[in-house]
Amino acid sequence: xxxxxxxxxxxxxxxxxxxxxxxxxxxxxxxxxxxxxxxxxxxxxxxxxxxxxxxxxxxxxxxxxxxxxxxxxxxxxxxxxxxxxxxxxxxxxxxxxxxxxxxxxxxxxxxxxxxxxxxxxxxxxxxxxxxxxxxxxxxxxxxxxxxxxxxxxxxxxxxxxxxxxxxxxxxxxxxxxxxxxxxxxxxxxxxxxxxxxxxxxxxxxxxxxxxxxxxxxxxxxxxxxxxxxxxxxxxxxxxxxxxxxxxxxxxxxxxxxxxxxxxxxxxxxxxxxxxxxxxxxxxxxxxxxxxxxxxxxxxxxxxxxxxxxxxxxxxxxxxxxxxxxxxxxxxxxxxxxxxxxxxxxxxxxxxxxxxxxxxxxxx
Amino acid sequence: xxxxxxxxxxxxxxxxxxxxxxxxxxxxxxxxxxxxxxxxxxxxxxxxxxxxxxxxxxxxxxxxxxxxxxxxxxxxxxxxxxxxxxxxxxxxxxxxxxxxxxxxxxxxxxxxxxxxxxxxxxxxxxxxxxxxxxxxxxxxxxxxxxxxxxxxxxxxxxxxxxxxxxxxxxxxxxxxxxxxxxxxxxxxxxxxxxxxxxxxxxxxxxxxxxxxxxxxxxxxxxxxxxxxxxxxxxxxxxxxxxxxxxxxxxxxxxxxxxxxxxxxxxxxxxxxxxxxxxxxxxxxxxxxxxxxxxxxxxxxxxxxxxxxxxxxxxxxxxxxxxxxxxxxxxxxxxxxxxxxxxxxxxxxxxxxxxxxxxxxxxxxxxxxxxxxxxxxxxxxxxxxxxxxxxxxxxxxxxxxxxxxxxxxxxxxxxxxxxxxxxxxxxxxxxxxxxxxxxxxxxxxxxxxxxxxxxxxxxxxxxxxxxxxxxxxxxxxxxxxxxxxxxxxxxxxxxxxxxxxxxxxxxx
Numbered sequence: 032x033x034x035x036x037x038x039x040x041x042x043x044x045x046x047x048x049x050x051x052x053x054x055x056x057x058x059x060x061x062x063x064x065x066x067x068x069x070x071x072x073x074x075x076x077x078x079x080x081x082x083x084x085x086x087x088x089x090x091x092x093x094x095x096x097x098x099x100x101x102x103x104x105x106x107x108x109x110x111x112x113x114x115x116x117x118x119x120x121x122x123x124x125x126x127x128x129x130x131x132x133x134x135x136x137x138x139x140x141x142x143x144x145x146x147x148x149x150x151x152x153x154x155x156x157x158x159x160x161x162x163x164x165x166x167x168x169x170x171x172x173x174x175x176x177x178x179x180x181x182x183x184x185x186x187x188x189x190x191x192x193x194x195x196x197x198x199x200x201x202x203x204x205x206x207x208x209x210x211x212x213x214x215x216x217x218x219x220x221x222x223x224x225x226x227x228x229x230x231x232x233x234x235x236x237x238x239x240x241x242x243x244x245x246x247x248x249x250x251x252x253x254x255x256x257x258x259x260x261x262x263x264x265x266x267x268x269x270x271x272x273x274x275x276x277x278x279x280x281x282x283x284x285x286x287x288x289x290x291x292x293x294x295x296x297x298x299x300x301x302x303x304x305x306x307x308x309x310x311x312x313x314x315x316x317x318x319x320x321x322x323x324x325x326x327x328x329x330x331x332x333x334x335x336x337x338x339x340x341x342x343x344x345x346x347x348x349x350x351x352x353x354x355x356x357x358x359x360x361x362x363x364x365x366x367x368x369x370x371x372x373x374x375x376x377x378x379x380x381x382x383x384x385x386x387x388x389x390x391x392x393x394x
Numbered sequence: 395x396x397x398x399x400x401x402x403x404x405x406x407x408x409x410x411x412x413x414x415x416x417x418x419x420x421x422x423x424x425x426x427x428x429x430x431x432x433x434x435x436x437x438x439x440x441x442x443x444x445x446x447x448x449x450x451x452x453x454x455x456x457x458x459x460x461x462x463x464x465x466x467x468x469x470x471x472x473x474x475x476x477x478x479x480x481x482x483x484x485x486x487x488x489x490x491x492x493x494x495x496x497x498x499x500x501x502x503x504x505x506x507x508x509x510x511x512x513x514x515x516x517x518x519x520x521x522x523x524x525x526x527x528x529x530x531x532x533x534x535x536x537x538x539x540x541x542x543x544x545x546x547x548x549x550x551x552x553x554x555x556x557x558x559x560x561x562x563x564x565x566x567x568x569x570x571x572x573x574x575x576x577x578x579x580x581x582x583x584x585x586x587x588x589x590x591x592x593x594x595x596x597x598x599x600x601x602x603x604x605x606x607x608x609x610x611x612x613x614x615x616x617x618x619x620x621x622x623x624x625x626x627x628x629x630x631x632x633x634x635x636x637x638x639x640x641x642x643x644x645x646x647x648x649x650x651x652x653x654x655x656x657x658x659x660x661x662x663x664x665x666x667x668x669x670x671x672x673x674x675x676x677x678x679x680x681x682x683x684x685x686x687x688x689x690x691x692x693x694x695x696x697x698x699x700x701x702x703x704x705x706x707x708x709x710x711x712x713x714x715x716x717x718x719x720x721x722x723x724x725x726x727x728x729x730x731x732x733x734x735x736x737x738x739x740x741x742x743x744x745x746x747x748x749x750x751x752x753x754x755x756x757x758x759x760x761x762x763x764x765x766x767x768x769x770x771x772x773x774x775x776x777x778x779x780x781x782x783x784x785x786x787x788x789x790x791x792x793x794x795x796x797x798x799x800x801x802x803x804x805x806x807x808x809x810x811x812x813x814x815x816x817x818x819x820x821x822x823x824x825x826x827x828x829x830x831x832x833x834x835x836x837x838x839x840x841x842x843x844x845x846x847x848x849x850x851x852x853x854x855x856x857x858x859x860x861x862x863x864x865x866x867x868x869x870x871x872x873x874x875x876x877x878x879x880x881x882x883x884x885x886x887x888x889x890x891x892x893x894x895x896x897x898x899x900x901x
Binding site for chain 2: 058327
């Protein structure tokens with residue numbers, strides 16, 4: 032029997048990974064529409080689109096980028112707790128490359144340090160080197176998990192703790208203010224009405240989608256996550272697959288680190304990417320990939336998951352809740368997600384949708 | 395249906411469906427006090443579903459269940475247990491690191507001064523087991539006991555929780571030795587004489603005839619009938635289970651004879667002193683194209699170890715493999731696949747299927763692995779391959795997009811076979827390809843092996859069922875204690891092989 036392609040096939044829609052995150056996002060926005068006057072107000076100022084919706088998109092960019100890498104790691108049955116710390120390492124590296132004077136290395140022209148066009152190293156390297164270092168961080172995690180057979184939670188905890196220390200060492204524990212205009216564009220620039228960071232997120236999404244869905248990597252990742260032993264017996268090199276996922280996740284963390292540090296204009300090894308690993312993991316879970324079990328994943332659903340988190344944050348702020356209390360609101364989101372994905376609710380939804388009609392079996 | 399005062403449970407017109415399958419359709423079942431009632435059928439016949447409906451794990455879509463004279467609706471396994479329906483599942487859900495006594499009385503330990511009264515607990519547990527005619531030290535940890543004892547402990551626990559009126563045993567003997575099985579039957583007969591109603595599910599038909607008072611046969615979710623063992627011969631029972639006669643099995647002999655003419659002279663693969671310490675002693679083995687080589691031996695004799703060495707799951711620490719006259723250097727599954735070797739592993743659930751992936755994805759998995767990351771099969775190609783093998787192997791699934799976990803065991807096994815046939819191997823190693831699957835599918839797989847040999851493929855056929863090895867193999871290698879003992883070619887009697895397996899020390 033061929034699967035029906037009808038758009039109104041309710042069962043297919045509810046069983047899609049995109050269903051729950053989209054419903055969640057829709058509900059949050061509906062809430063905003065009713066409760067917060069002017070939440071949807073958009074205006075164009077100096078060729079930039081402004082408004083709460085744009086804020087959500089812009090601020091979710093680092094989380095979306097992180098969630099792409101995290102999705103692959105979680106799909107292999109692992110988790111990466113170190114992404115926040117890797118963000119800090121990447122950010123610190125970029126900053127000292129822009130201006131090593133600030134940490135006392137008198138390598139460059141001291142008089143130019145606040146010059147918006149000044150960079151001590153070629154700009155291309157300022158972007159590339161942090162990403163390479165982030166990739167090496169991912170490699171370290173991957174080797175521990177895939178070849179060292181260490182529990183992912185424990186293996187990545189090492190770098191989560193050590194990473195911030197490394198970032199502190201890199202910057203000599205000094206907060207570095209960024210003056211370079213080009214670098215600041217990453218987190219603050221606009222292209223065609225929309226924030227530049229959003230384009231970066233879209234680009235990373237496209238890359239992640241391409242390497243998983245246009246090659247056989249996505250299938251291998253899912254297979255390894257569901258049953259790594261069977262995958263090994265089928266000729267899949269599960270270690271290599273896991274290693275790749277962690278390296279990719281590390282590079283994503285590097286990109287997210289550059290976006291984050293650029294938008295806050297200051298590199299503080301203790302602040303950049305703090306708690307971002309939790310947002311990234313939460314985004315992936317909202318996107319329906321099973322933490323711990325791995326398997327089936329949807330990058331698009333994870334990206335919507337990231338938007339759900341940011342929409343929650345922005346709405347809460349718009350309501351006037353103090354920023355420090357937002358973590359408590361996120362906890363509520365976690366609880367709702369757990370309930371939504373529980374077996375009881377899933378069974379209930381299935382019952383409403385009425386999937387009891389059995390498919391005819393071929394005999 | 396005969397109803398007597400003796401009836402403890404009746405189920406009438408039970409229906410249950412799952413996505414893609416009508417698991418039970420209008421099934422009637424009745425159970426008397428003091429009887430052992432065997433429930434038989436192929437895999438996917440609906441035995442487990444019926445049990446789940448009776449024990450509250452699943453709610454039937456339609457139908458009535460009467461227990462002890464009253465119509466009941468069983469809400470949950472706990473509810474079933476409270477009513478007096480106790481179940482011991484295939485895999486016992488006990489804690490191997492606790493003692494036997496703790497396992498039996500867990501959750502209801504006798505207390506004294508706010509802590510567990512160990513002395514009373516141990517003596518209580520001992521009494522319970524004595525009630526089953528089992529006398530042993532209840533303070534040893536369960537994990538150190540034989541599977542049979544663990545099974546007994548599970549039964550003792552099931553009986554202890556409530557005053558059970560019905561005991562359901564789901565494949566209790568599948569991992570027991572002959573002696574242990576007898577021990578279990580002793581317990582079952584004792585319980586029966588005390589008035590207990592026992593539902594006994596098994597694949598072993600000899601055991602059905604040995605203990606059962608009545609036999610209920612299910613096929614494809616429908617009731618075939620309930621019979622007394624005396625009115626039903628072995629052959630009739632099998633016919634009822636699979637719905638066709640066993641002529642097909644006789645055809646096998648002919649097929650085998652024909653295919654033996656196709657065996658090529660040249661060697662496909664040759665091992666010289668291949669071995670791995672602790673797994674298998676060094677052995678020499680030559681495989682020809684178009685030949686089926688059977689491997690016979692007891693569990694743990696090194697059968698699986700040979701398969702894993704040949705396929706590169708484990709690396710040898712002595713000897714070498716020659717394939718096409720060249721010495722093999724790289725041992726890993728992917729290298730083996732590239733050489734044209736395939737392994738259908740022993741443990742279907744752990745090493746075979748990838749449960750959440752679809753039938754299509756499972757079938758193309760090994761082929762895709764050998765193509766690598768960048769040569770992805772398009773969906774059109776994937777469907778084409780999947781549909782081809784679904785048809786060829788007669789895999790019963792609603793569609794190629796069904797998750798493989800929704801299929802019955804036999805069909806899952808066919809999916810794994812399809813996965814390997816898709817890689818177009820020259821040597822196919824089958825490790826217990828027919829374990830736990832129904833008679834009909836077994837015959838299909840055995841026939842398939844012979845027809846593959848006829849196409850010029852070489853097969854290594856490993857099975858713990860000797861008659862199956864005899865039926866399919868042109869040559870038989872016998873293993874004992876992780877060592878290749880001997881090799882038979884041509885027609886050999888079962889007896890001769892048995893003697894080789896048992897070894898000379900057997901008087």
